[in-house]
Amino acid sequence: MAEEAAPTESSPLRPGRAARFIPRSPVGWLGLLFVALIVLWLGRNLVADPSEFFSIFFIGLTNGAVYALVALGYTLVYGILQLINFAHGDNFALGGLVASTVIVSWFGLGGDPSTGAVVVGIAVALVIATAFSSALGTTIELVAYRRLRNAPRLAALITAVGMSFILQDIGLVGWGVSFRTIDPLISNDVAFSIGDVGFQWNKLTVLALTVPVLLVLTWLVRSTKQGKAMRATSMDMDAAAMMGINVNRTISFTFALAGGLAGAGGLLYFLHFSSIRYDTGFQLGLIAFTAAVLGGIGNLSGAVLGAILIGLIEQFNEGLPLWSPGSDWTRSIVFGILIAILVFRPEGLLGERTPEGG
Amino acid sequence: MTATEANGGGTILELEDVHTFYGSIHALKGITIEVREREIVTLIGANGAGKSTTLRSINGLNRPRRGTIRFQGQVITDAPAHKIVKMGIAQSPEGRRLFPRMSVLENLQMGAFQRSGKDKDLHSDLDRVYTLFPRLAERKSQMAGTLSGGEQQMVAIGRALMARPKLLMLDEPSMGLAPIFVERIFDIIREINEQGTPILLVEQNAMMALDVAQRGYVLETGTIALADEAKALRQNEQVRKTYLGEE
Ligand SMILES: Nc1ncnc2c1ncn2[C@@H]1O[C@H](COP(=O)(O)OP(=O)(O)OP(=O)(O)O)[C@@H](O)[C@H]1O
Ligand SMILES: [Mg+2]
Numbered sequence: 001m002a003e004e005a006a007p008t009e010s011s012p013l014r015p016g017r018a019a020r021f022i023p024r025s026p027v028g029w030l031g032l033l034f035v036a037l038i039v040l041w042l043g044r045n046l047v048a049d050p051s052e053f054f055s056i057f058f059i060g061l062t063n064g065a066v067y068a069l070v071a072l073g074y075t076l077v078y079g080i081l082q083l084i085n086f087a088h089g090d091n092f093a094l095g096g097l098v099a100s101t102v103i104v105s106w107f108g109l110g111g112d113p114s115t116g117a118v119v120v121g122i123a124v125a126l127v128i129a130t131a132f133s134s135a136l137g138t139t140i141e142l143v144a145y146r147r148l149r150n151a152p153r154l155a156a157l158i159t160a161v162g163m164s165f166i167l168q169d170i171g172l173v174g175w176g177v178s179f180r181t182i183d184p185l186i187s188n189d190v191a192f193s194i195g196d197v198g199f200q201w202n203k204l205t206v207l208a209l210t211v212p213v214l215l216v217l218t219w220l221v222r223s224t225k226q227g228k229a230m231r232a233t234s235m236d237m238d239a240a241a242m243m244g245i246n247v248n249r250t251i252s253f254t255f256a257l258a259g260g261l262a263g264a265g266g267l268l269y270f271l272h273f274s275s276i277r278y279d280t281g282f283q284l285g286l287i288a289f290t291a292a293v294l295g296g297i298g299n300l301s302g303a304v305l306g307a308i309l310i311g312l313i314e315q316f317n318e319g320l321p322l323w324s325p326g327s328d329w330t331r332s333i334v335f336g337i338l339i340a341i342l343v344f345r346p347e348g349l350l351g352e353r354t355p356e357g358g
Numbered sequence: 359m360t361a362t363e364a365n366g367g368g369t370i371l372e373l374e375d376v377h378t379f380y381g382s383i384h385a386l387k388g389i390t391i392e393v394r395e396r397e398i399v400t401l402i403g404a405n406g407a408g409k410s411t412t413l414r415s416i417n418g419l420n421r422p423r424r425g426t427i428r429f430q431g432q433v434i435t436d437a438p439a440h441k442i443v444k445m446g447i448a449q450s451p452e453g454r455r456l457f458p459r460m461s462v463l464e465n466l467q468m469g470a471f472q473r474s475g476k477d478k479d480l481h482s483d484l485d486r487v488y489t490l491f492p493r494l495a496e497r498k499s500q501m502a503g504t505l506s507g508g509e510q511q512m513v514a515i516g517r518a519l520m521a522r523p524k525l526l527m528l529d530e531p532s533m534g535l536a537p538i539f540v541e542r543i544f545d546i547i548r549e550i551n552e553q554g555t556p557i558l559l560v561e562q563n564a565m566m567a568l569d570v571a572q573r574g575y576v577l578e579t580g581t582i583a584l585a586d587e588a589k590a591l592r593q594n595e596q597v598r599k600t601y602l603g604e605e
């Protein structure tokens with residue numbers, strides 16, 4: 001009797017790391033040229049004005065950190081259900097709106113508040129926005145997605161689009177059509193400088209809140225029992241159930257986690273960009289989703305990498321003085337790069353080569 | 359033979375008139391079977407007879423619409439799959455269903471997931487699996503998805519053992535294995551059973567299955583066609599013709 005072929009991934013002999021980057025077709029050479037041009041552009045600007053370059057880099061990094069919080073939610077949910085949760089971006093926006101209410105209406109942090117008040121206000125807003133979006137994410141899974149788990153993918157996808165509109169409408173009714181704005185709460189004074197490059201308090205705060213969240217998340221998924229359950233469920237739901245894993249609870253937990261990240265992201269967005277409204281989640285959701293695909297959907301480090309890359313590309317394009325196409329072209333450039341990367345690596349930068357693709 | 363027939367053993371698993379559907383497809387049309395302490399019971403039958411569906415009805419992945427399933431006297435017909443594992447039913451499913459992007463070791467550890475288990479127990483359980491399948495010790499850090507079919511089968515059985523089951527269910531453990539390896543798997547099944555675990559064994563290889571089992575059931579399109587001692591089934595004219603390929 002012949003040995004049955006392994007039902008999952010086979011193990012093709014992978015070419016060496018270096019060999020992978022030697023193009024095998026004209027398109028490949030074109031890609032290499034494209035990369036070379038980008039490197040040249042960045043290099044030229046770096047040489048011309050290093051301190052300007054790094055301060056733009058720092059802004060891009062900060063924006064990327066905010067995108068990363070949202071991108072992770074797309075990737076977490078996709079990883080476990082193979083579902084693109086379109087409502088996720090709107091959950092993020094509602095989280096931001098809730099945070100704006102806490103900060104502006106409850107704490108009245110509009111004018112020129114004391115540092116103590118700002119710290120307490122932000123901490124309370126963080127807890128409330130995170131809890132709110134977390135609960136909202138879990139509820140959406142429970143009422144909208146759970147029954148469709150075995151239905152065709154398109155049914156769940158359409159439901160997700162529908163949930164997205166419902167959440168936008170809730171935001172519209174609850175917070176109105178105009179932007180909720182706030183004067184910058186955290187000063188943009190330079191906290192410290194390295195050489196000519198100054199690191200400002202407001203951006204440092206965003207990073208100081210994001211980095212620990214990312215570290216905790218990584219630890220949670222890699223090293224805890226709950227994380228093991230998530231990984232197992234994402235690979236094979238039935239098999240996970242046969243191991244004694246409560247699959248429903250694991251999926252709820254995943255949505256809670258994704259929602260919590262979106263809520264935290266909403267607060268940081270409001271602090272960082274100073275304005276938010278009911279449809280902010282649409283655009284930002286698209287950017288974050290793009291980041292998740294760019295990094296390799298389902299891959300946590302990939303989502304962070306993709307988000308930071310997009311943050312950087314945007315800022316470099318809008319801020320670098322030499323040879324930059326400028327802000328009119330930002331979205332075209334972001335998506336142009338996305339398409340280019342996906343042509344060469346359909347599974348995304350850090351995605352795995354699986355039969356179902358990236 | 360074993361002591362089982364002599365003392366009869368208490369019943370550990372009982373299915374009574376179980377009906378299971380896939381949508382409108384009536385896959386099991388009133389299955390009644392039982393497994394007693396220390397026994398190996400085999401379920402044989404043609405493709406599509408409902409053998410795997412019987413196991414999926416027991417483990418909670420396909421709830422029966424009618425009938426009762428009792429495990430150690432408790433009704434588990436409507437219990438969710440993860441609770442049933444905790445009660446002590448583990449299995450090596452059809453198609454093995456390993457976690458492809460986890461290592462062999464991680465797969466084995468997943469088997470013990472539901473036990474609040476101390477690490478010491480885990481080590482002795484791993485040792486037990488590695489003693490049964492020395493090959494897995496060599497391969498423990500390899501991704502399960504890249505193992506050969508036979509190696510995957512070993513992991514699937516080992517993973518089920520890691521749950522310290524009170525009842526072990528095996529769905530076609532010899533599927534796709536080289537003949538020499540089939541012999542080895544059946545030796546291991548006997549060995550696991552002699553260590554005290556009752557086994558419900560689904561097999562295409564009726565000859566080997568009836569050899570290792572004490573009792574057997576023959577399934578035909580969702581119903582039990584025959585139920586008897588394994589020895590008697592081996593002698594049965596109809597079984598010999600249909601399932602043992604004898605004229
Ligand atoms: N997911 C499903 N959806 C619809 N029908 C199914 C499904 N799974 C099994 N069936 C049907 O139920 C019946 C019993 O299937 P089952 O898998 O239990 O057979 P089996 O005895 O295990 O066969 P085999 O020896 O081929 O594994 C078959 O007629 C099959 O077509
Ligand atoms: Mg089967």
